[in-house]
Amino acid sequence: MTLGTTRTTRTASRRRALRAALVPLLVATLAASTMALTSSADADDTSVTELYLVTLTEPGSAAPEAQATLAAEQDVLLSSVAAPAPVYRWTTALNGFATQLTVEQAAMLSADESVVLVEPDAILPLAAAPRTASSATSMASPAKANRRPRGGAGVVVGVIDSGIAPESPVFADTPALGREPERFAGGCSTGQDWTTDICNRKLVGARWYVDGFGVDRVRSSESLSPRDVTGHGTQVASVAAGNAGVSVAADDWSGTFGGVAPQARIAAYKACWSAPDPADDGCSTADLVTAIDAATADRVDVLNLSVAGPTAFDTVERALLGATENDIAVIAAAGNDARHQYAAHPAPWVTTVGALAGSIRAGRVSVQGGPKLEGATRAVESSGRARIALATNVAASGASQRAASQCRAGSLDASLAAGTIVVCSRGGNARVEKSQTVQHADGVGMVLVNRTRGTVADDFHSLPTVHLEARQGRVLLHWLRRHPAAEATLRPLDRPAAPPRLARWSAPGDPTAGTVKPDLVATATGVLGAVPSATGRRWDLFTGTSAAAAQVSGVAALVRARHRDWTADLVRSAIATTAVPVGRAPNGLEQGAGRSAAKVAARPGLAFPVGPSSFRDYLVGDRAGAALNTPSMLIRGHHTLTRRVTNVSSRPMYYSSRAVGFTNHRVMVQPAAMTLRPGQSTTFSVDVTGPTGPHPLDAGQVVWTSARGTTVRVPVVLVR
Structure with a gap:
């Protein structure tokens, strides 16, 4: 026996011993997690299976050869615990699968060195506020909103939601759509009352996923197809990228409608379903991850996820990382439960959008x-x-x-x-x-x-x-x-009768996290969107961070169409740094950089590029959140953070800096000014000094202003 063989044998023995020691603990932990999804009697029965999501350490890949290898490795792992064939398999945005497992099987997979995460399937709610007698539904009159006739040509916005109503004129094939998408590779699935020819040059893709939620759990009026019956997905898609100049007649109001990026194409991924009891409506995480994986393989340019979720890096967030690494600008809703939960989608690779209560006419x-x-x-x-x-x-x-x-x-x-x-x-x-x-x-x-x-x-x-x-x-x-x-x-x-203000119910960022969330805010009250005719209307208002995320997805499409050579991290940077603060004392954990500004988002002046491996390094713990080159800063104590910026304009630019809004600390920016040629990069640092000991949270912004009037804002949050 050689020395190498001896070491391999000893390592394998140690791994088996560690696995044997961990399995009982993991069984108990997973059983506790599953208790929330099953009855206590079932949870005590070790033969009962539940749907689990299993993520492997090795990331997904867009290369077919690599995907075949990943699938073979998954099969070996499944056979090692005598698991059945997977319900879903993921190889693009994520390397993993969803399958029925007992608690003991799930624990054994959790202990395997090739597995990074095992979690039971869960149902997440959509991020639209419920329609109640007291819910606020206010915004600038639609007659004044979204009149942009062009923008977004050649870009595909993927919408993971409750489906889409293809008969709405906002999704019609029109000559005004402009150039065709260059990289989209998706298609149109079939289903109940849905054939492939329903898709067109506007609705370029449509898929549906229900195996996680369960066909036996859907409402009888649901359509087992990409067709939307509840309206949420149709509203989101129409706001983000609905056609311009569409006539609207709703009650005593009439006018015209257009999405934020009216020339952008739409790919709908139905992963959210209605149940007989509305309290059971929602989106299975297994279905969501499958939709993210499909959208990544289809190569959409922008991905909208108006779904609330946990504040941890779960399987959904890991799949969104894979989408980001495949050059997709990911936009997600922060959630509407400010009283009980921090902002959902805390990952720095996701542009998380909070809520602004719009101006009232x-x-x-x-x-x-x-x-x-x-x-x-x-x-x-x-x-x-x-x-x-x-x-x-x-x-x-x-x-x-x-x-x-x-x-x-x-x-x-x-x-x-x-x-x-x-x-x-x-x-x-x-x-x-x-x-x-x-x-x-x-x-x-x-x-x-x-x-x-x-x-x-x-x-x-x-x-x-x-x-x-x-x-x-x-x-x-x-x-x-x-x-x-x-x-x-x-x-x-x-x-207007009242200016825009932050919505009190919009979920704020977590001061104990590593990054600033939300990234920005957008109008989230009384947003007009198209709905399926089955609802009894053709147009309706909706409220929630889902409406806000839809608008920012449209802005992302505008930026991508204007700058086809920009990567997703530059698009994300442009959207954030051009936002405008709301109120006199902006707090980044409430509004991020401020209110989305579509008119200037494509002209940010400076951008904060993020290295291709930076986000994954952050996920695995090899890079601190403070070290990520994001256009925001969360600083603990008296520290100095550094950021790298690039002049993405076509002209030499001179910028001067100032720190504004801080009340308890002194914030210095070095250098105080800089001149950059087109494409040139440099670094600046932000140094914090002030009182010692426990103090309340302090927040403000570092503002860079060019001689030509371009303003770049970086929210800074100081915590102890």
Whole structure:
């Protein structure tokens, strides 16, 4: 026996011993994880199998020869624990598989040196806020939004979501799409009520994955195909890359619609499903990873994932790393649960998007001979002059005062309300249901009044409506009680009633993490998007970080179309550094770099390139988060961080720096100024000094400004 053989034998023996010692512990750990997914009786039965996601240490590959090798190694691993054939196999974005395992089999795989992660399948929710009577649905009027007729030509945006409604005109094949995608290699799957010829030059790809969620768990109205029946995926895709100039008619509003990147193509990957009980709706992580792997193999340019998730580097995040390494700009939603969870998708290779409550369009109630009051409206035309009456004064016989005042269904008398502007109180039912009640009673307009402190919203209403906050509402109610025969006019004003602000429910970043999240924010309230006709509408508003992520995905498509030679890390950098801070004291853990700015994102001036192996080095622990060349900084204590920037413009540029927003620390930038030729790179450092001992979090920005007016912002968060 040679020395090499002896060492190999000893190493194998040590590995077997370690595996034998670890398996009991891993069995207990995995059993505890599985308890959340199964009954306690089943969890105690070692013969029960669950779907597990297994990730191998070796990364995936885009090369067919390498993929064949990875698949063969996976088969050896599966046979080592007598596991069945995998439900899914991944070889591109990730090297791994999903298969049915007992807890003991899962523990044995966890102890194998070639395996980096084993976790049970889980159901993640979509990142859209639920539609409730109190949910805010406000934004700049769609008549003023997304009027860009061009942008995104030649780029494919992959959307992993609940599918797509191909019949919507926003996904029609039009001559205005411009140049064809150069690298997309995907296709169109078949399914229920879905044939391959449904895809076209706009909808270039469509696939669906349900084996993780389970066919037996889907709602009967679902379509086992790429077709969307709930609307979320259609809304996301339309906002990101829907065609421009599409006519919209929704309730009392009409106008035109266009996605952020209207010339971009769309590839839909359906991995999210509705269940008989809406509480069970969601996306299986096994289906999500499979969709990510497919989108990576299809070579999309931008990948949108508007799905909430854990704040750890799970299998989904590892698959997204593989997508990033294959030069895909990955955009994901931060999540909507600020009270209970930090921002989802904490990985630095993902552009994580938080929520901005958009500006609200202003409207005026003009009472003849009386007060002129301003609130929120989405109407585009005046109501005309009409009698204005309290809802209780036009109540239907038998309706309670409370029901009538809140304009609940059937509470108004058409013989009294016809031709009248009705004043309704907030509460008791959805805001838009109140205007429907007034319309059914033949009213011509509605004034919605807050009775307590609260926000106002410019919802889609059935007829011209102005929503007043409580103080303005009290003025109107007092006047009408003294002047019951008063007349008034409702009219829109061509300006916002309130500026954009951060949404309080948007999940913030974790101060104990290694990087700053979210990366930026975008409008996330009342965003207009197309929906399947099966929902009973063709257009609807949606709210949540899913809407914000959809817009930033569109911005990424604009940047990629403008700079076809830029890699995904430069696209990510451009989107972040051109964002504009929201508020006077921006905190990077709430808003990242600030509000997405589509108009200037393709002209960032400076970029922060990230080396091809940097993110994987960070994942395996060979590189600290602070050392990643990201366009943000999270600094612990008194430290100095360094970043490398490249002039990506076509001109020599002079930049000067300043540090703004910090309250407890002194932040110095070295050098204070720099001049770079096109393509030239240099480094700068940020040094922090200040008080010692425990202090509250401090945050601000390092701002580089060029002589030509280009501004590059880098959010900096200081933690102890």
